[in-house]
Amino acid sequence: MRYVVAPGDSLWLIARKHYGDGAKWRLIAEDNLLANPNALLVGQVLQLRDEMQGSNRQREPERFISTAAVSSEVSRQARIPLVSYVFVLADEINPLSRKLVRRVLVNPQMAAAAGQQLGRPLAVFPNPERFGFQPTDAASRLPAGRHALGMKPSPFLSTSSKPLGATRFTGEPFWIDVNKAIDAGATLHETEEIVSDLERIAQKTQSVDARKRIQTISELVRSDREALVRGNVPPGAVKGAAAMGATRVLQGVQIVGFAMTAVNLAHATEKSIDQGSIKPIAAESIRQAGGWAAAWAGMKLGAAGGALLGIETGPGAVVSAAIGGLVGGTAGYFGFDWIADHLDEN
Structure with missing residues (x-):
């Protein structure tokens, strides 16, 4: 059976609709050799096993279309990967500060x-x-x-x-x-x-x-x-101009990180509603809170490290704080991810 990925789809939702069990998303990933199961494309064709369809699945026949129909897709927009994070905190957390x-x-x-x-x-x-x-x-x-x-x-x-x-x-x-x-x-x-x-x-x-x-x-x-x-x-x-430019760029990256956090929390909320369990949203909240808290701590450590090297002001101070935030946030996210996986594996 061929299935065309629609906006808002995830492997877990497709498995739940087709097999009656969202936990069987791994079968779809294995059958289609997906290197990153979280990076689906709208219009992407997936091969599903006909013999494993569950009797209690929610059928949506309009999404199971022929290969010829795929060619009529107007766009192939990439979804934001569920596990894509930009933990960067510029030295000024508020881009609207006067x-x-x-x-x-x-x-x-x-x-x-x-x-x-x-x-x-x-x-x-x-x-x-x-x-x-x-x-x-x-x-x-x-x-x-x-x-x-x-x-x-x-x-x-x-x-x-x-x-x-x-x-x-x-x-x-x-x-x-x-x-x-x-x-x-x-x-x-x-x-x-x-x-x-x-x-x-x-x-x-x-x-x-x-x-x-x-x-x-x-x-x-x-x-x-x-x-x-x-x-x-x-x-x-x-x-000065260089430091201010670096700050504005990093604040833009920071806003992207906030947007990705919102997307991931939205998907976790959707999963919680479908499963009737608070575990998915609780687990994702732990990951995000851990990542951003560690990013803040890393930013402070990065700034302090730069000061020890004599980089207290200027663009160097902005970059050293940003590197600390990126390293700390990434480490914090994956550290808390291990804890969160005990509630709901992503």
Whole structure:
């Protein structure tokens, strides 16, 4: 008997429908020489044993079609394998965590050239991923509006909530993790707070020209979506372009891992319903929980190992944490898989 794999099929479901016993899925795998019984393709033809059909099987004759009908399949989409996992945790577990962008000059020659064009010296920030950011005077009581007007020394660092920062400023972009900066003692002052303080200053200003200048600055603050960070920003809260790119890639892989987890739990739930037993979903939950918990621990160990080698910030720190998460998660999954197999073998 020829059987054409349909969307949502698994060997266990096919065996239950054809033989009346899902546990006989191994016979199908052996008869069809399936190297990976979890990787079925929609439209794939399986050979089933006619003589072993059970009298209590649930017949679905429309799925048992001729070889000629197979050629009319519109698509042959690969199913996600039931045992495919991507246990990677980027150093920032939440891809939606807020970032602010600060553009600065890290090259002294470029700073000198740009300063010559502007007619004033420009500050250079060597390797912010290693040294972080410091304002000109963290103890200053200068208000936000005065900082926007260019007064120094200031306790503030100018940033932008635009994805790539305020492009009217020269310099390389660096991303500041808001939560990490706040945890280190910094405070955040939003665009509207800056504009409000500028309006306060304008009301006290007698000069018409000065008020016009303040109005122009307010418009630029809104256009740049400027936000001020008050206080020091530690290096661990700062990422350059390479580190940020590595983080985003790994977060994408992480999301794929979450999706695969959801698929596997869905299949386990389906199997539990068909068997009338909680064992399949309980077993899969053990595997997934073990894998992700070990991935988290592995990520921390990977980051710690990188720090011991002097890789505390930058793309190297992101990659070392990701490798730890991948190794730890994979080991954790297969370790807990051995336990889960005692409930329900996958």
